[in-house]
Amino acid sequence: MREGAGGPEWDETRFIPLFVMRKEEASERKYYYLGHVNAIGDPSAETTPQSGDQAARKVTVTNLHLAQALDRQLYRHLTGAESA
Secondary structure, rough: OOOOOOOHHHHHHHOOEEEEEOHHHHOOOOOOEEEEEEEEEEEEEEOOEEEEEOOOEEEEEEEEEOOOOOOOOHHHHHHHHOOO
């Protein structure tokens, strides 16, 4: 991990924005800004399984923590959840 990453000075000097897209709105290229996130722990390298005509891919998995709670109405919109 990069020196200073994850420490108090890292959180104060680094801004990591998180944007997401709903699959249903992919053709519109509509992104939603969820807020500032911090990485929790070290990232891990994994391989996704082969699915249909898509080959397996190497990905990096990182747990993220939002600095502020997500608005319930936005959460429902993004997930399609009826109640949250």
